[in-house]
Amino acid sequence: MTRTFLGMPATAPPGVGHLRGDEPFPAAARRALSDAQLRRNLGHATATIRARSGAVIDEVPDWPQLRAAARAVKTDTMARLPELLEQLETAVTRAGGTVHWAADAVEANRIVTDLVRAAGADRVMKVKSMATQEIGLNEALAAAGIEPVETDLAELIVQLGDDRPSHILVPAIHRNRAEIREIFLRAMPGVDPTISDEPAALAAAARRHLRETFLSTRVAVSGANFAVAETGALAVVESEGNGRMCLTLPETLITVMGIEKVVPTWRDLEIFLQLLPRASTGERMNPYTSMWTGVTPGDGPQAFHLVLLDNGRSAVLADPVGRQALHCIRCSACLNVCPVYERTGGHAYGSVYPGPIGAVLSPQLTGVDDNASLPYASTLCGACYDACPVMIDIPSILVHLRGQAPHPRAEATAMAAAAYTMDHPALYAAAQRAAKLSRLAGPRGRGLPPPLSGWTASRDLPEPPAETFRQWWADR
Amino acid sequence: MTARDLVLGRLRAALGEPRPTPAEVPREYRPAGAVAVDLDVLVDRLTDYRATVHRCPDGDVARVVGEVLGGRRVVVPAGLPPHWLPSGVDVVVDHDLDVAQLATVDGVVTGAAVAVAETGTIVLDAAPDQGRRIITLLPDVHVCVLRADQVVATVPDALARVARHRPLTWISGPSATSDIELDRVEGVHGPRNLHVVLTD
Numbered sequence: 001m002t003r004t005f006l007g008m009p010a011t012a013p014p015g016v017g018h019l020r021g022d023e024p025f026p027a028a029a030r031r032a033l034s035d036a037q038l039r040r041n042l043g044h045a046t047a048t049i050r051a052r053s054g055a056v057i058d059e060v061p062d063w064p065q066l067r068a069a070a071r072a073v074k075t076d077t078m079a080r081l082p083e084l085l086e087q088l089e090t091a092v093t094r095a096g097g098t099v100h101w102a103a104d105a106v107e108a109n110r111i112v113t114d115l116v117r118a119a120g121a122d123r124v125m126k127v128k129s130m131a132t133q134e135i136g137l138n139e140a141l142a143a144a145g146i147e148p149v150e151t152d153l154a155e156l157i158v159q160l161g162d163d164r165p166s167h168i169l170v171p172a173i174h175r176n177r178a179e180i181r182e183i184f185l186r187a188m189p190g191v192d193p194t195i196s197d198e199p200a201a202l203a204a205a206a207r208r209h210l211r212e213t214f215l216s217t218r219v220a221v222s223g224a225n226f227a228v229a230e231t232g233a234l235a236v237v238e239s240e241g242n243g244r245m246c247l248t249l250p251e252t253l254i255t256v257m258g259i260e261k262v263v264p265t266w267r268d269l270e271i272f273l274q275l276l277p278r279a280s281t282g283e284r285m286n287p288y289t290s291m292w293t294g295v296t297p298g299d300g301p302q303a304f305h306l307v308l309l310d311n312g313r314s315a316v317l318a319d320p321v322g323r324q325a326l327h328c329i330r331c332s333a334c335l336n337v338c339p340v341y342e343r344t345g346g347h348a349y350g351s352v353y354p355g356p357i358g359a360v361l362s363p364q365l366t367g368v369d370d371n372a373s374l375p376y377a378s379t380l381c382g383a384c385y386d387a388c389p390v391m392i393d394i395p396s397i398l399v400h401l402r403g404q405a406p407h408p409r410a411e412a413t414a415m416a417a418a419a420y421t422m423d424h425p426a427l428y429a430a431a432q433r434a435a436k437l438s439r440l441a442g443p444r445g446r447g448l449p450p451p452l453s454g455w456t457a458s459r460d461l462p463e464p465p466a467e468t469f470r471q472w473w474a475d476r
Numbered sequence: 477m478t479a480r481d482l483v484l485g486r487l488r489a490a491l492g493e494p495r496p497t498p499a500e501v502p503r504e505y506r507p508a509g510a511v512a513v514d515l516d517v518l519v520d521r522l523t524d525y526r527a528t529v530h531r532c533p534d535g536d537v538a539r540v541v542g543e544v545l546g547g548r549r550v551v552v553p554a555g556l557p558p559h560w561l562p563s564g565v566d567v568v569v570d571h572d573l574d575v576a577q578l579a580t581v582d583g584v585v586t587g588a589a590v591a592v593a594e595t596g597t598i599v600l601d602a603a604p605d606q607g608r609r610i611i612t613l614l615p616d617v618h619v620c621v622l623r624a625d626q627v628v629a630t631v632p633d634a635l636a637r638v639a640r641h642r643p644l645t646w647i648s649g650p651s652a653t654s655d656i657e658l659d660r661v662e663g664v665h666g667p668r669n670l671h672v673v674l675t676d
Contacts, residue, residue, distance in 0.1 A: 007477075007482045007485045007486045007489070008486065008489050009486050009487075009489055009490040010486060041657075044657065044658075045657060045658050048657075048658040049658055052658075061506070062504070062505040062506050065502070065504040065505040066505045068502055068504070069501055069502055069503055069504070069505055072499045072500065072501040072502055073499075073501050075496075075499040076498045076499040076500075076501060078491075078496070079491070079495060079496040079497065079498045079499065080495075080498055081487050081491070082484045082487045082488050082491075085483075085484070085487075086484070095641070100479075101478070101479040101480040101482075101483045101484075102479060102483075103479050103482050103483055103486075107479060151665070152655070153653050153655040153656070153664060154655035157655070170654065170655055170658065172655060172656075173658075176657055177656050177657055180656055199653075199656035199657065199659045199661045200661045200663070202656055203653050203656070203661050203663065203664050204663070206664065207663070207664055207665055210665065211665075214665070215575050215576075215579055231640050231641065233640065233641075239651070239652050239653055239654065239664075240651055240652070240653045240655075240664035240665050240666070241613065241651040241664055241665035241666025241667075242664065242665045244609070244613050244645065244665075244666055245613065245665055245666075248609045248610050248613055249575065249610065249613075259483070259487070266635065266640055267632075267635065267636075268501075269635055270508075270631050270632040270635045270636075271505070273631050273635075274505075274630075274631050281654055283648070284521060284594070284595040284596060284648070285592070285595035285596065285597045285631075285646070285648040286648065287525070287647065287648050287649055287650070287651060287652045287666070288645065288646065288647060288648075288651070288666060289644075289645070289646035290609075290643075290644070290645055290646075291643070291644040291645075291646075292643045292644075293640070293641050293642075293643075296602070296642070296643050298572070298608065299602055299608045299609055299610075299643055300608075300609055300610075300643055308483065310483045310486060310487075314483070314486035314487050314489075314490045315490070317487060317490035317491065318489070318490035318491075318492075320496075323490075
């Protein structure tokens with residue numbers, strides 16, 4: 001009897017999508033740290049959202065119970081993910097939708113491109129979606145001669161500015177109103193040259209700019225916040241109404257969804273719809289949530305395609321410690337409380353998933369070797385764990401991944417030497433005397449010489465004491 | 477091998493044998509029915525989201541609608557109770573109007589399916605008194621008539637009550653964005669004005 005080989009868990013393929021940066025985090029972070037405007041914009045934005053979120057979370061008397069329930073639902077979901085996805089497929093198909101499976105970014109991009117071509121369209125409008133950012137769908141569509149139009153205000157700012165998103169929820173968080181006004185004047189056709197930099201005026205300009213696109217585009221691409229295995233319902237939460245436009249107006253709707261977004265039952269939505277807006281934007285509820293199940297005759301798109309995306313998620317699921325990164329509901333609360341993110345911003349992480357969750361998710365999706373610096377992009381202070389509405393223990397995953405990351409040979413040699421020295425009291429005493437002598441050799445506070453400078457570039461080197469404990473004790 | 481078999485095979489291999497035990501979900505949070513409905517909370521939350529709330533008896537709905545939409549061109553779903561409409565507005569009933577026709581309309585009047593007091597949220601489920609999703613999306617003013625007995629206290633109450641297979645639109649105030657310096661500004665693509673007529 002032969003057994004069919006069904007494949008082993010796989011990481012996201014290189015060369016497509018946006019999970020890998022061009023340079024390691026420390027190099028990118030150093031440049032970001034020298035940008036005073038960026039730090040001001042980030043500091044203002046993260047402080048604002050922390051305060052707002054804290055206030056509405058305080059209104060909810062059962063917040064800890066909701067978090068515990070959310071964590072359990074996600075743990076349960078991951079334990080039976082294959083079966084839940086099959087159940088979702090059945091329910092969506094029964095409701096008139098078509099389900100596609102994509103092993104990776106290349107395949108997902110091909111599926112979406114083929115569907116857009118089959119619909120006879122050369123332009124698609126997009127709801128903000130992390131999954132399509134992750135796979136580089138816009139680039140793939142453009143390469144196929146299809147124009148992707150981002151309709152979320154922040155994504156539009158990023159797209160018009162020829163920029164990259166720097167935050168999961170507010171991709172243009174690194175820009176202030178004056179910079180956004182400049183981008184609009186430069187790249188938005190027909191914008192009033194006397195426009196002010198008031199957010200209301202800028203939002204109104206975006207409304208005018210996109211209205212005709214909404215009314216005339218026949219295909220839309222969205223992501224999904226949740227998909228209910230039990231009923232086949234998909235849910236998208238948003239604020240501006242651009243999501244409603246894309247989900248309601250076109251003839252064809254294509255939703256690209258990471259396989260971890262499924263929840264088992266309809267009732268589970270009652271947990272996440274309470275946690276997500278308060279943790280994310282600091283609202284009691286986001287202005288618009290759309291839910292749809294397959295197609296509804298006479299209302300909304302009459303063709304619905306759901307693309308279920310792996311792209312490295314199976315590799316994340318294969319790690320019993322790391323798999324809880326798949327619990328993430330993309331609220332971005334961890335970014336807003338992270339002292340590292342607040343100072344470096346999202347671009348430094350290289351991946352579309354920045355901040356603490358990105359530091360654990362990206363290296364697992366790509367394989368740690370491809371993102372080896374990210375598990376170190378943290379102080380391990382634990383603020384992210386406290387803020388996470390689904391209780392992902394990000395610090396523990398960071399430490400776990402550091403163990404898998406390749407270490408520089410100089411560091412390994414130094415650590416082995418230190419271990420040997422500490423095992424031999426005479427050597428240890430000699431080393432301490434040598435350290436004391438190094439106080440006399442100047443200049444201090446500048447770190448170690450190569451090859452050990454890599455270690456001290458991002459760490460303070462403690463100054464050796466004038467007298468060690470052992471010397472002090474010997475003198476008693 | 478199909479992509480479906482490949483992905484499902486990878487996921488099964490990732491979980492290994494024996495499979496992790498499915499978790500029991502501790503639902504110790506406030507369930508549906510745990511909180512009493514408080515209409516004042518709903519009004520407070522709607523107002524906080526820059527919606528305008530009008531409270532009146534059912535017989536006065538037409539007067540309020542007239543005050544908000546008088547002199548404008550209005551679309552209504554086919555199943556809207558006729559007595560909610562005043563004589564002074566220019567009404568077109570949505571019998572499959574096309575996008576171009578809807579884009580020229582100023583306002584819309586609908587009923588609602590359910591409302592959540594604690595979050596200031598109104599849920600539309602495309603029933604005959606609410607109509608297709610598109611008619612509450614393109615016009616700039618949405619007047620939504622809500623009966624007091626449609627108000628529930630919390631999100632779990634609402635999810636337990638709504639029609640699961642229908643297209644659902646959960647609305648919490650008018651269209652808004654926080655994308656510029658996290659300043660919340662009302663009015664981007666959806667209706668920029670939401671009026672809630674709460675009848676009791």
